[in-house]
Amino acid sequence: MSQPAITRSGAALDVRGLSKSYGRIKALDDVSFAAERGSVTALLGLNGAGKTTLFQILTGLFVADRGTVQVLGEDFAARPTAALASMGLVFQQQVLDLDLTVMHNLAFYAGLHGLRGSVARDAIASCLGQLGLGDLGPRQVRELSGGTRRKIEIARALLTTPEILLLDEPSSGLDTGSRRALVADLFTLARERDIAVLWATHLVQEIEEASKVIVLHRGRIVAEGSPSDLMARSGSLTLEAAFLSVARTGQEGAAA
Numbered sequence: 001m002s003q004p005a006i007t008r009s010g011a012a013l014d015v016r017g018l019s020k021s022y023g024r025i026k027a028l029d030d031v032s033f034a035a036e037r038g039s040v041t042a043l044l045g046l047n048g049a050g051k052t053t054l055f056q057i058l059t060g061l062f063v064a065d066r067g068t069v070q071v072l073g074e075d076f077a078a079r080p081t082a083a084l085a086s087m088g089l090v091f092q093q094q095v096l097d098l099d100l101t102v103m104h105n106l107a108f109y110a111g112l113h114g115l116r117g118s119v120a121r122d123a124i125a126s127c128l129g130q131l132g133l134g135d136l137g138p139r140q141v142r143e144l145s146g147g148t149r150r151k152i153e154i155a156r157a158l159l160t161t162p163e164i165l166l167l168d169e170p171s172s173g174l175d176t177g178s179r180r181a182l183v184a185d186l187f188t189l190a191r192e193r194d195i196a197v198l199w200a201t202h203l204v205q206e207i208e209e210a211s212k213v214i215v216l217h218r219g220r221i222v223a224e225g226s227p228s229d230l231m232a233r234s235g236s237l238t239l240e241a242a243f244l245s246v247a248r249t250g251q252e253g254a255a256a
């Protein structure tokens with residue numbers, strides 16, 4: 001069996017020195033980090049921190065002013081189509097057609113990616129099954145709750161067996177119970193499918209189990225480490241206090 005491709009740092013996704021400005025606003029300023037397989041890397045930032053800009057660069061919508069992105073050992077800029085083919089994307093905007101059934105939505109997306117017939121059906125069954133949605137195929141999306149729709153969007157992103165999953169506030173608009181269920185599913189998926197999950201959010205409670213937390217503040221990384229590292233370094237008893245401390249002061253080590 002071939003070895004999985006890796007980047008210069010050994011991680012699935014490796015970002016170095018990314019900068020992007022909109023006129024005089026520095027949305028990203030020399031951002032570097034890596035996301036490893038089988039784990040969740042959380043990108044935590046208040047409004048305006050630069051999370052969306054980063055995701056737009058990682059998905060090829062925008063080009064960075066400076067810096068590089070490596071995906072599975074390849075330079076994104078050199079081979080964007082291959083890089084994008086290895087990624088699953090779940091953003092805040094709803095992407096399902098409400099008037100179609102779950103099965104039709106997923107079959108349409110599978111078809112766009114060249115999966116047809118029994119290959120598509122098996123992939124759909126596997127992805128729905130993994131998220132506990134196995135019996136929902138015939139249901140019209142409009143009849144389903146917001147939390148279930150979000151899970152279907154995640155199942156959709158998994159159809160192409162991505163090695164990297166980019167999530168931009170995936171629990172946006174969900175109630176606490178649905179959010180908790182979604183969070184648990186995503187951590188399990190990262191482990192079981194050996195996917196590198198990069199999860200942007202401003203909700204600290206969601207990512208307390210993350211292997212690594214990166215705090216982005218006004219375009220700069222102001223803290224990076226495991227949740228317990230961040231709490232210890234800022235002298236905080238909770239991850240939320242540690243986050244607010246570094247986000248407020250723009251640097252690590254400030255007392256909460």
Ligand SMILES: Nc1ncnc2c1ncn2[C@@H]1O[C@H](COP(=O)(O)OP(=O)(O)OP(=O)(O)O)[C@@H](O)[C@H]1O
Nearest residue numbers: 022025026027045046047048049050051052053054
């Ligand atoms: N198209 C644009 N033109 C000008 N400035 C922009 C544009 N997009 C973003 N910005 C600015 O760049 C900075 C980073 O914005 P970005 O949307 O990337 O942050 P964010 O962390 O995703 O915020 P939010 O959580 O509010 O979506 C902000 O100061 C924002 O006002």
